[in-house]
Amino acid sequence: MRNWWSEQPVVMEPDSSPNPDHGTLRGLDAAFNRLVEALRVVEDQYRFAHDRAVIAGRWQQLRRSGGQLRCQVEDTVGPLVAHRNVAGDQLRSAPGTGEHPEPQALIAANISRAREASRSVEEMLRLLLPQLSEPAEKLRHGIYEVESITSGLMVRGSRLENRHLYVLVTEQLCHGDLLETTVAAIEGGARIVQLREKILPASSVLERARQL
Numbered sequence: 001m002r003n004w005w006s007e008q009p010v011v012m013e014p015d016s017s018p019n020p021d022h023g024t025l026r027g028l029d030a031a032f033n034r035l036v037e038a039l040r041v042v043e044d045q046y047r048f049a050h051d052r053a054v055i056a057g058r059w060q061q062l063r064r065s066g067g068q069l070r071c072q073v074e075d076t077v078g079p080l081v082a083h084r085n086v087a088g089d090q091l092r093s094a095p096g097t098g099e100h101p102e103p104q105a106l107i108a109a110n111i112s113r114a115r116e117a118s119r120s121v122e123e124m125l126r127l128l129l130p131q132l133s134e135p136a137e138k139l140r141h142g143i144y145e146v147e148s149i150t151s152g153l154m155v156r157g158s159r160l161e162n163r164h165l166y167v168l169v170t171e172q173l174c175h176g177d178l179l180e181t182t183v184a185a186i187e188g189g190a191r192i193v194q195l196r197e198k199i200l201p202a203s204s205v206l207e208r209a210r211q212l
Contacts, residue, residue, distance in 0.1 A: 021077075021128065022083055024124050024127060024128045025077060025080055025083040025128070026080075026083040026084065026085060027120070027124055028073065028080055028121060028124050028125070028128070029080035029081060029083055029084050030084075030089075031117045031120040031121045031124065032066065032069075032070045032073075032080065032117075032121060034113055034114075034116075034117040034120075035066050035114055035117035035118055035121060036063055036066045036067060036070075038110040038111070038113040038114035038117060039059055039062050039063035039066060039110075039114050039143075040063055041106070041107075041110040042059045042107055042110050042111055042114065043056050043059040043060050043063055044056075045103065045106065045107050045110075046059060046107075046150075047060075049103060050103075052153075055146075055149075055150055055153060058146045058149070058150075059146060059150075061142075062114075062139065062142050062143060062146060065135075065139050065142065066118075066139060069121070069132065069135055069136060069139060072132055072135070073125070073129060073132060076129060076132075077128075077129070111143070111147050111150075114143055115140070115143055115144070115147075118136065118139055118140040118143055119140055121136050121139075122136035122137050122139075122140055165185075165189050165190040165191055165192075166190070166191070166192045166194070167182070167185045167190040167192070167193045167194070168194050168196055169181065169182055169185075169193060169194070169195055169196070169212075170195070170196050170197055170198075171197060171200070171208070172197075172199065178208065178212075179211055179212065182212055193212065195208060195209050195212060
């Protein structure tokens with residue numbers, strides 16, 4: 001019987017499994033790409049196709065927040081692109097979402113893509129960089145919030161699409177210059193403007209009406 005110290009030395013084979021951090025960082029690179037690209041598509045649709053500056057601005061803020069979060073990650077782990085391997089993506093040839101039947105379907109698909117990507121980013125950061133998971137969670141909830149606001153505005157907007165805005169102006173209740181306010185209302189879509197003055201003398205009302 002041989003003692004334990006007389007056993008032949010055990011040769012340890014090097015671990016050939018991939019670095020788990022590499023896989024996570026590769027996933028983060030892909031998720032950040034999907035996130036920012038999807039937010040850009042939504043932003044551009046509301047900015048150029050729908051001329052909704054306020055809504056486009058909210059999506060732009062989210063896109064920039066995603067870019068800033070990526071920079072924070074790369075400040076710690078280095079460039080994520082170093083872990084990119086497009087050719088090695090096992091699902092690269094999987095079919096995409098297909099054609100979009102109408103503009104709102106395009107927007108909805110990319111909002112959904114942004115939601116999913118933000119969750120993926122958040123969960124991978126919880127694994128690799130827990131200190132950055134909070135801003136990732138904030139970004140995800142921001143997408144939920146802006147999506148809700150956007151959907152409500154677009155639904156109400158479609159209902160009012162064939163309606164005309166009727167504006168009633170009176171100097172007593174106007175916070176600014178009456179003429180400038182009226183011009184702004186017309187530029188904002190007002191089709192009918194009515195001047196109503198119950199206190200001013202008739203001559204003053206006539207003068208204002210001529211100005212308008």
